[in-house]
């Protein structure tokens with residue numbers, strides 16, 4: 001039987017993530033794609049804790065822990081220094097940050113790094129809130145979600161604004177390559193990681209990484225939930241190469257699942273009323289139609 | 303080679319002569335000429351370096367730290383608001399034990415907006431674990447950049463250093479600067495070769511979590527040990543530089559005409575040149591006065607002050623900054639250094655030149671006259687030359 005996932009393990013056993021953590025899978029797969037000649041920078045986030053407490057680490061690649069908002073700047077510095085030392089050839093520099101560290105506090109440094117055109121890979125694992133500090137909303141938290149700072153209460157005070165679209169922000173930078181990926185589709189994720197490794201210049205990957213602790217669902221449901229996110233078109237898998245869109249996991253209309261299947265699995269959506277659910281459905285449909293149109297208009301030539 | 307250089311240009315030449323391999327900096331008045339000059343030197347093919355034109359000072363320092371962890375010699379420059387924005391990363395640099403060298407142009411802090419000389423910006427960084435030099439001349443800027451890399455990259459020190467220059471008084475004043483031959487500077491500096499670095503052939507983690515019962519306090523203590531080693535290294539490197547290039551600056555505390563002085567003025571930065579001129583006048587009138595220039599504020603020249611205090615009747619401390627709710631940092635720290643001595647000189651403090659207000663020979667003379675008045679016991683620090691509303 002042909003293996004579809006590389007054997008190499010650069011994230012060892014013994015990490016400190018919660019049971020069922022999507023972000024733990026995400027790192028394991030990413031490193032399988034990027035390979036051992038990788039230097040990583042990780043800011044404050046769950047992943048600042050997951051590798052282990054000094055002097056232990058589950059990581060087999062060199063790693064710098066960096067300040068929360070500095071991932072883009074830190075990988076710029078690593079890349080520049082490797083070039084100054086004549087060591088850049090063959091080495092991949094990756095920044096690995098949460099949604100908060102990417103879409104919120106770190107967006108300036110990320111934007112700077114991409115605009116300057118460093119040969120760096122930036123990967124955001126998205127668990128849709130600040131989990132390390134105890135489930136506060138971020139700009140990646142979707143409309144309707146409960147978090148400790150959107151606590152619903154008696155006034156339907158769930159997250160009221162929509163999720164920020166970070167991939168489009170990256171595309172607006174004329175980035176050579178931006179993509180989404182999911183822990184439910186590891187082959188797709190790894191293929192995209194390998195692609196990023198081979199591109200010279202900035203690349204961005206947005207990984208959907210469910211969090212049982214923050215989303216309030218049983219840990220064994222992580223992969224099922226991630227799969228549903230894509231199958232409902234809530235989190236479509238696609239890539240944008242030099243501005244050309246390509247959907248990598250096509251969802252046929254008749255196979256498309258209803259958002260309710262997805263929402264019902266998670267405690268963070270349990271208070272939503274019919275109106276809110278319908279507005280989520282409408283928003284998902286609108287965004288999916290828009291993506292299809294983008295692919296149609298700005299797709300790769302057949 | 304002799305060139306006419308401003309303090310800003312001297313900083314750019316210093317970075318080039320030190321062969322900084324990665325530079326990451328963001329412009330701010332009055333430091334802009336440093337980044338522009340570096341860009342020119344690179345554009346003209348004279349300076350081979352990786353210059354990251356970052357989108358903020360916070361990123362500038364973050365990039366320097368990471369580059370340094372890869373093993374590159376790094377340089378940056380900033381001022382005032384930019385330095386304050388870096389504050390978090392200044393701690394990160396010392397905690398990471400990265401020997402980043404930075405030039406800071408001492409500029410007042412807003413509001414109200416002011417771009418003129420004031421040392422509040424760097425004094426406010428005193429607890430960040432950075433070595434702090436204060437320069438008096440453009441020549442000293444070049445020479446101190448060389449010295450700073452030697453000190454910072456010493457494996458027993460491994461700490462970052464900032465060199466401060468007063469806004470405009472130094473950053474924009476030109477003087478003849480002697481640049482030693484590159485080969486001799488190369489021999490003096492060597493290359494930066496850290497034992498551990500971000501290296502794919504030897505994967506290690508830098509900065510992982512440490513619990514209270516594990517190693518956190520020990521890591522912090524080692525920074526203090528680095529500072530203690532820095533005292534010796536700063537003195538030694540300054541002497542060695544002097545023997546090689548003919549210029550040294552008194553190590554941590556630069557003494558001027560203190561041999562027989564009854565009164566010694568303590569100050570830092572560009573005002574020290576004015577103080578030298580005032581001392582000449584006062585001496586010709588028979589007043590036995592000298593100066594102890596704080597060249598290095600961190601590590602603090604505690605021993606040098608104690609040695610000086612033995613033969614001096616009074617110290618007059620001038621701060622171009624003020625810690626609100628307390629007093630100027632120099633004033634506090636000089637007193638603290640002398641406290642264990644049984645026979646202490648009288649110490650008086652003056653806040654002067656705040657926000658770039660001019661310090662003239664007359665200003666210094668009036669401070670000395672004020673200080674020579676009979677002992678009034680412990681005195682609070684005085685703000686010199688404050689205007690009144692009616693004016």
Ligand SMILES: Cc1ncc(C[n+]2csc(CCOP(=O)(O)OP(=O)(O)O)c2C)c(N)n1
Nearest residue numbers: 044045046068098099100101129130131132
């Ligand atoms: C400057 C700064 N502000 C705030 C924090 C506190 N903090 C640490 S991690 C974090 C949230 C991280 O969220 P995200 O990036 O989404 O990663 P996650 O924890 O969800 O994996 C916050 C707010 C910090 N470390 N530094």
Ligand code: SF4
Nearest residue numbers: 018021046131211213
């Ligand atoms: S809180 Fe969520 S993201 Fe963080 S370790 Fe636990 S499961 Fe993973």
Ligand SMILES: [Mg+2]
Nearest residue numbers: 098099129130
């Ligand atoms: Mg998060």
